[in-house]
Amino acid sequence: MEVRIFGGIGEIGGNKVLVSSPERLSIMLDFGKSFSREEAFFQYPFMSPMFPEDYFKTGLLPPSEGPEWKMEGFDIAGLFISHAHLDHWGYLPLIHREIPIYLGEASKAILEAYRSMGFRDLSALDDFKISTFRTGDTLDLEGLKVIPIHVDHSVPGAYGFLVECCSRKVAYTGDLRMHGPRSDMTRDFLDRLAEEEVDLLLMEATKVAPENDPEASLVKVLENRIWYRWRREPPKRVNFEVSSEREVGERMREVLSGSSRLILVEVSPTDVDRVRTVCEVARRMGRELVLDERVGFMAEALSSVGIQDLPQPGDYLLWRRKRRKGSAEVKLGSREPRSLVEYVGRVEDRRGADSVIWGHLRRELLKDEGSYFVVTSNATRFLYEIPLGVKPRIDFVMSRSEPFSEESALSLDRLMNWLLIYDVHRYYRIHVSGHLSPMQIGDVLKLVNPVKVAPIHTEHPDLFDLYVPQGMKDRVLLPEVGGPIDV
Template identity: 25%
Template sequence: MVSIEFWGGVGVIGSSKILISDQGHRVLLDIGLDIPGGKDLFRPPVRIRPDRELADRLRMGAAPRLPGLFDPAALADGDPLGEAVGPTAVFVSHPHIDHVGLAGFVRPDIAVHAHTDTVDVLRALSSTGAGVSGGDPDWQRLMDGQKTTVGPMQVECVTVDHDVPGASGYLVHTSDGVLAFTGDIRFHGRNPERAWDFVRRAGDCAVLVTEGTTLGWEQRDNRVRDEDDVERDFAALLESTPGLVLLSMYPRDVERVRAFLEIAAAAGRTVLWPAPIAAFLRLMGVEEALDTDAVGLPEVHAAPASYVLVPDPADLPSLLDLPVGPDSVFVHANGEPLGPFEPRWEPFTDWLAALKVPLRQIGCSGHASQGDLHAMVERMRPGTVFPIHTTSPTRLHPPLGIARVIAEYGSTYDFAGGVLEKP
């Protein structure tokens, strides 16, 4: 019998980890940082101990106690988790920290797979000092449609649409049927055909494990903002702002970066990035990415209307060195700090208010809307669906005949959704 265990993403957004076992072989889908009880014990101002991060997380229940997964060198002395167990392989859906953050601690004899574009992002981040903790594993590159054999299982990589290069779902072909895992997915992005192709290829699967981020959000209307909305709003703010424009966005969303650079150039403005981010973008092929130091703050003061500047979100006092005030604007396009749920958000908005800099939020979600999630399940028609990566899994309502199971952390299930074992 094939079993499924959930070691993250249960009742929280992020920290996905799904373990599938078949005849002594194991496949782990995603290996994100865990957020126990909805509150990250290691959030700022807590400082990570570099040589003790995994051991500390395990002790505090902020990482999964999975035997034979982690490198013994990263564990506390004598921790039995370091003992090898059955053959295991890890598959990462995309390069966001809540899906890949623990990959650097995996045993060196366990293969860690990801789409080749995801590997490029993670290697570029490592080169600029922003890689995963513990260092890069020996990444095994995948292409769309490529299948990897793990004992009796075959794991198929399927690209989807998300707000980062290389985002993929997986189809795990097991002895009891196919388990489909969406990773993070959306249907309103630049490449919706990828998401719908995943739905087609996963049709009639035995099990669907889906992210459900937006199930926990209150939707004010049925319209979903898309990238056209974001680009239109950015262009309008550039036109209407007489002074310096400040910007926060995901550097890993390379497609949006390229679009914003074009919009800024058309408006006669140059985008300036912190040096590490500019270096990352150049490694990702965005050769025109300039860092602030290369231009210099005197130039920005001399002609603030000629620039869009991306501040370091960890250095709010650096805003004092900029020509900002009521004729400026801070454009928040899904960057850091991520939102009001994050501890850094209140100090960030307090600083803007004190400097009298207006804040405009223009982003769009990287996650499927509630309507698209329900349409996906209806088209796919799995036997059993597990909604994870959400604070409100009970808001997913599958059609009659499809079993919805609300997973519990560390519990073991069969493909019909039955509980085999509780922790």
């Protein structure tokens, strides 16, 4: 077998791993968006990639045979998506429609929910050949066997893959963690690999970084920019990295207890563990829960595929994204996706028209700042939607597990500027990571005992060997982008 890695080397995410048989029959594992590399060439929305060739000429995707991406010289029998984070599936809309796509049930539900919320890239989702798999299935693509096995990550329905061909085995972790609420699933995956004698392990190493925190250096740079730009002290980020989801809730209650301010928490809508945790914190604090439409809509969509204990319409007030017609704000825009309009209707049916917060209701809600607990997918946007002349006092918690938000890697810069407008001089980062801690890398390697291992999904592959046990260091490969690795 041959493995070629086209994204995820020296960067967090953007994973694209091509595994080929000697006859060049191939599969692709993940087809992720490269946030950092896109930012290097494009600026949203003014100069965003418009045609597929924009991805090819910048090297964001390897050369294609035509506008729909299809690898030159390789016959790709399937694309396998490990989980529904953009840095793993984001370029899916660019792939050739003839290439079958395989993903888990929850991932499919998340992609459909994004499409229903109006994500333009996904408007053609129905034109793709999509099938779902379950853990332990064996998908045999003309001799290339792919076995997806569940893992725990900060999104439901995450998988690692074992690929077998011509008596060789390649394993790919996707993104995973050992300390989450479902560590048993990660354990299942690793135990299976331990039985299999893996020839090459492609291992996520997100947190291999000088400070074990890939976000820390970015935050420093951005804080410096605030000094230079405004001559003001940037908001202080107080970091609490805890080791379990339960501790996230405990720490959040501690930090916020006795607050008389508006509580604002940013989460990733697909991180269902975190959504449950923050809703429970709101309840125990006796605060009225307010969700933005992405958090509320996603919770409803994931409930419909059997994910339990998520907030339902009726349980919360809905903070509506600002829409405008002429010079006035409206509740429903004219080109709004129908499913979103229907969702807003369901919230109103359960709880009355005043439960959808827009227009003058924003002002009313913010007058009573100490009564509410706002859960948003985008705190920057929430702050921008505060009406003129209203200045709530705010306690802000950044509780996203992923280092980068879905909208932009540099949104943190704007967030800090908006926090300064509302005089938020300190805010809290409370989260439990979705990723393996560097100290666990050794444990995983001892258990799986692969012939070779290559770090992926890290900005610092050169530091990986520091965490590899003595006696195994010569097994580390540091692949080049696109270069073949013989297995």
